[in-house]
Amino acid sequence: MDNLGELLHGFSIAITLPHLALMVIGVLLGILVGVLPGLGAPNGVSLLLPLTFGMQPVSAIILLSSMYWGALFGGSVTSILFNIPGEPSSVATTFDGYPMARDGRPTTALATAFGSAAFGALIGVILITFLASWVAQVALAFGPAEYFAVYFLAFASFVGMGGAAPIKTIVALAIGFAIAAIGIDTVSGSVRLTMGVDELVKGVNFVVAVMGLFGIGELLVAVEEEFHARAVSSKIEWREVFRAIGRLPRHSVALLRSAAIGCWMGITPGGPTAASFMSYGIARRFSRRGRYFGTGEVEGIISPETADHAAGTSALLPMLSLGIPGSATAAVMMGGLMIWGLNPGPMLFVDQKDFVWGLIASMYVGNIVAVALVLLTVPVFAALMRIPFVIIAPLIVIICVVGAYSVSNSYLDVVMMLGFGIVGYLFKKLFYPLAPLVLAIVIGDKAEDAFRQSMLMSKGSLGIFFANKLVTCLIVAGIALLLLPLVLQLPRLWRKPASAATETTAQETAREKVTI
Amino acid sequence: MGRTSTLLLSAAATVLAGTMPALSAWQPQKPIEFVATAGPGGGTDNLARAVQNIITKHKLVEQPIVVVNKGGGSGAEGYVYGKASAGDPYKVIFGTSNAWQQPLVSKVAFNYTDLTAIAAMAQDEFLLWVKQDAPYKTAGDYLKAAASGEFKMGGAQSKDTDEVLTRMIEKAGHIKLTYIPFKSGAETAVQLAGGHLDSHVNNPSESLGQWRGGTQRPLCVFSPKRLPQGAKVTATEGWGDVPTCVEQGLDIKQYEQPRTVWLPGKVTPDQAAFYVDLMKKVQATPDWKDYIEKTSQVDTFLTGAELDKFIKEDLEHVKQVAGEQGWLVK
Numbered sequence: 001m002d003n004l005g006e007l008l009h010g011f012s013i014a015i016t017l018p019h020l021a022l023m024v025i026g027v028l029l030g031i032l033v034g035v036l037p038g039l040g041a042p043n044g045v046s047l048l049l050p051l052t053f054g055m056q057p058v059s060a061i062i063l064l065s066s067m068y069w070g071a072l073f074g075g076s077v078t079s080i081l082f083n084i085p086g087e088p089s090s091v092a093t094t095f096d097g098y099p100m101a102r103d104g105r106p107t108t109a110l111a112t113a114f115g116s117a118a119f120g121a122l123i124g125v126i127l128i129t130f131l132a133s134w135v136a137q138v139a140l141a142f143g144p145a146e147y148f149a150v151y152f153l154a155f156a157s158f159v160g161m162g163g164a165a166p167i168k169t170i171v172a173l174a175i176g177f178a179i180a181a182i183g184i185d186t187v188s189g190s191v192r193l194t195m196g197v198d199e200l201v202k203g204v205n206f207v208v209a210v211m212g213l214f215g216i217g218e219l220l221v222a223v224e225e226e227f228h229a230r231a232v233s234s235k236i237e238w239r240e241v242f243r244a245i246g247r248l249p250r251h252s253v254a255l256l257r258s259a260a261i262g263c264w265m266g267i268t269p270g271g272p273t274a275a276s277f278m279s280y281g282i283a284r285r286f287s288r289r290g291r292y293f294g295t296g297e298v299e300g301i302i303s304p305e306t307a308d309h310a311a312g313t314s315a316l317l318p319m320l321s322l323g324i325p326g327s328a329t330a331a332v333m334m335g336g337l338m339i340w341g342l343n344p345g346p347m348l349f350v351d352q353k354d355f356v357w358g359l360i361a362s363m364y365v366g367n368i369v370a371v372a373l374v375l376l377t378v379p380v381f382a383a384l385m386r387i388p389f390v391i392i393a394p395l396i397v398i399i400c401v402v403g404a405y406s407v408s409n410s411y412l413d414v415v416m417m418l419g420f421g422i423v424g425y426l427f428k429k430l431f432y433p434l435a436p437l438v439l440a441i442v443i444g445d446k447a448e449d450a451f452r453q454s455m456l457m458s459k460g461s462l463g464i465f466f467a468n469k470l471v472t473c474l475i476v477a478g479i480a481l482l483l484l485p486l487v488l489q490l491p492r493l494w495r496k497p498a499s500a501a502t503e504t505t506a507q508e509t510a511r512e513k514v515t516i
Numbered sequence: 517m518g519r520t521s522t523l524l525l526s527a528a529a530t531v532l533a534g535t536m537p538a539l540s541a542w543q544p545q546k547p548i549e550f551v552a553t554a555g556p557g558g559g560t561d562n563l564a565r566a567v568q569n570i571i572t573k574h575k576l577v578e579q580p581i582v583v584v585n586k587g588g589g590s591g592a593e594g595y596v597y598g599k600a601s602a603g604d605p606y607k608v609i610f611g612t613s614n615a616w617q618q619p620l621v622s623k624v625a626f627n628y629t630d631l632t633a634i635a636a637m638a639q640d641e642f643l644l645w646v647k648q649d650a651p652y653k654t655a656g657d658y659l660k661a662a663a664s665g666e667f668k669m670g671g672a673q674s675k676d677t678d679e680v681l682t683r684m685i686e687k688a689g690h691i692k693l694t695y696i697p698f699k700s701g702a703e704t705a706v707q708l709a710g711g712h713l714d715s716h717v718n719n720p721s722e723s724l725g726q727w728r729g730g731t732q733r734p735l736c737v738f739s740p741k742r743l744p745q746g747a748k749v750t751a752t753e754g755w756g757d758v759p760t761c762v763e764q765g766l767d768i769k770q771y772e773q774p775r776t777v778w779l780p781g782k783v784t785p786d787q788a789a790f791y792v793d794l795m796k797k798v799q800a801t802p803d804w805k806d807y808i809e810k811t812s813q814v815d816t817f818l819t820g821a822e823l824d825k826f827i828k829e830d831l832e833h834v835k836q837v838a839g840e841q842g843w844l845v846k
Contacts, residue, residue, distance in 0.1 A: 046561075046565075046583070046585070049565060053569050054573075139706075139710075140706070140709055140710040140711075141710060142710065143707060143710060143712030144696070144707075144712065183588060183589050184588075184589035184590050184592060184622065184624075185674075186673065186674060186697055186698070186699055187674055187697055188674055188675075189590070189621060189622050189673065189674030189675035189676065189697070189843075190622050190623070191589070191592075191622055191623050191624060198596050198625035198626075199593075199596060201588065201589035201592045201593060201596060201624055201625065202586065202588020202589050202592070202593035202596075203588050203589065322706050322709070323702050323705065323706065323725050323726065331555065334702075335558070335561060335562055335565075338562060338721065338810070338811065339562060339565070339566065339807075339810070341810050343724045343725035343728065344725050345724070345725020345726050345728060345729045345731075346725070346726070346728075346729025346730065346731060347725060347728040347729040348725065351728075408584070408586055408588075408593070409584065449698075449699070453696050453697070453698070456694060456695075456696050457668060457694070457696060457712070459694075
């Protein structure tokens with residue numbers, strides 16, 4: 001119970017007027033960079049970093065982490081309203097958030113997302129508070145083989161859940177892996193797949209890919225299908241905000257499961273992106289309304305959002321206690337720690353108690369501030385949906401172009417973004433799933449590095465993936481998730497001979513419609 | 517106009533003419549972009565941001581400065597960008613020795629000669645680190661144990677400074693190591709703490725927290741003499757207590773990584789001189805001393821012919837190692 005005493009001391013540091021003011025400023029700035037695509041939390045935090053050099057380390061980290069919370073919330077707004085994920089970790093939120101918003105329920109979608117996000121963050125902070133020292137030990141057990149096993153599990157949980165035709169999922173994955181391979185390879189140091197374009201040495205930025213795939217791709221589909229009837233008449237309804245929050249406890253199983261997945265992936269550190277995908281995949285398999293996922297299901301929003309925030313929050317723990325950042329934003333903050341003269345590592349908890357516990361306390365307070373501020377903005381954001389499509393469509397194009405350009409001030413990125421738009425459109429038209437493609441682009445290269453590092457260590461033997469209990473469990477769980485759909489199919493194949501083929505085709509088409 | 521005034525006027529003109537070169541020397545007229553050839557949070561990024569902060573705080577330049585990260589392709593993204601901006605004096609590129617090392621070993625679309633070298637501002641040292649509870653106390657013990665050929669050495673990136681040093685250790689110590697590349701030094705340090713590796717050759721700042729926390733300790737430093745004493749890192753030891761590798765029978769006298777500053781190619785000598793001068797001013801501030809101390813680097817300033825000589829020597833050396841390993845790109 002030592003930790004509780006320290007936490008109370010932390011609260012006395014965090015709840016002071018200047019610090020509360022910093023939190024409000026940080027959260028508002030964060031919402032802003034989160035909503036503006038192409039900026040995102042890592043960039044926002046690095047822009048703000050130089051301003052903090054003259055501050056007390058505690059005040060500085062409170063400002064930066066509040067900005068992080070704000071950006072995490074803000075990132076969900078564009079995903080839900082315009083199908084443009086501002087952060088890798090909010091991609092999975094688009095799958096059900098966007099259909100729901102388009103259905104005329106943007107308020108419900110946003111409020112549900114924010115509510116479950118706050119819940120995820122809260123679980124993450126509680127975990128940090130009570131299990132800090134234990135968690136640090138868990139993370140140390142992760143070598144390359146264990147990392148690979150975690151990524152494998154993320155892939156497996158997503159791929160195995162079905163949705164699209166398995167072969168199409170594999171095709172999408174393979175394309176994603178190829179895109180992730182572009183640029184310099186960590187293990188061999190050589191340049192791959194740049195096709196003579198010098199600038200491609202930096203690889204394909206994730207933001208560029210998703211803006212095209214989701215933003216532009218969706219726009220093309222919309223223009224073709226129904227472009228006059230797209231303005232949604234959504235009333236500004238304050239009560240709906242609270243009703244949506246009030247309905248959350250009904251989905252407590254989904255909330256708890258997603259928070260657990262999020263915390264696990266944040267600590268291990270698979271990161272928020274893998275967490276949100278994995279959580280969505282598992283929810284789709286185990287939820288009672290799983291087959292409606294992709295059409296605007298509440299649990300389809302709850303699962304990725306809760307996991308994303310639980311992971312984002314618990315990712316700060318490995319950063320503080322081990323000096324490994326669990327996310328890009330955590331990496332920037334770690335740079336900040338060094339400049340403020342603090343060394344992230346095991347001694348931080350001993351030497352800099354005020355700093356560490358002030359920060360942890362500020363996570364509680366900062367998240368409450370963030371969720372209060374962000375819920376206030378829901379009706380305003382929801383009102384954006386009422387703008388007619390003819391006005392919003394060019395705006396989306398502008399946002400995507402500016403966003404892609406601002407990633408690294410490169411014209412090539414804009415061209416690639418438009419190219420990805422066409423790919424996104426083709427995927428939609430041909431019923432190929434976008435999610436595996438995106439997942440492979442984001443964690444494909446990490447999985448590859450981890451696999452090849454493991455192979456170097458074991459001198460080429462696959463035995464390293466069964467060398468200890470931890471890695472064996474992860475791999476076996478992954479394989480089980482991968483094979484589950486096949487096993488479930490077996491008895492049905494047995495019972496149904498070829499005569500029932502017509503019925504199956506009907507089912508298949510119905511299922512393809514909801515392919516995401 | 518009387519004769520005196522004419523005289524005075526011409527005198528004034530002469531005086532003015534005398535000061536002219538100083539006045540006409542190049543000054544930036546629009547915002548300056550600092551390009552860090554690393555992702556946010558790394559050593560190179562920290563340097564770029566520290567310099568930006570010092571310049572802004574002491575008002576060394578009138579124009580605003582923005583830092584952008586172009587760390588893709590192990591930094592190649594930033595250098596290629598610098599090459600593409602030839603003649604543009606508003607882009608300052610911050611990097612390391614990979615500006616000349618990377619083109620040797622991988623097919624990247626730049627060479628350091630495409631850029632204008634401004635200065636090497638700080639040297640990062642390298643140390644040989646092992647896990648805290650490892651049985652060996654000296655580099656000699658380590659080499660003896662490593663003779664089994666089963667040792668795993670971790671490092672940041674492939675065919676980069678860490679792997680070059682690893683190959684040098686192999687040669688000097690007559691051992692064979694399995695080199696495992698990771699994305700960064702921080703990641704490598706954690707892998708060592710978890711016991712997944714036997715050793716690594718991190719810079720002081722990359723493993724400082726881990727040393728204090730008692731997960732790993734340095735065996736020796738690859739430097740001709742011991743590091744300055746400074747404050748104690750652990751309860752009993754500071755950087756100055758770490759023996760040199762030569763003392764312990766690992767014959768590698770010196771291995772350092774300079775933090776380098778570049779302009780794009782084809783800039784005028786005036787423009788280059790402005791930035792050399794600016795970096796000198798930055799280095800004279802107490803904030804710089806503070807930065808150097810906090811990141812446990814060594815303060816140096818190489819520019820002009822000295823820097824050129826340093827690059828050439830390092831290049832020769834790396835070429836030799838890379839040649840032996842068969843890394844050179846044709």
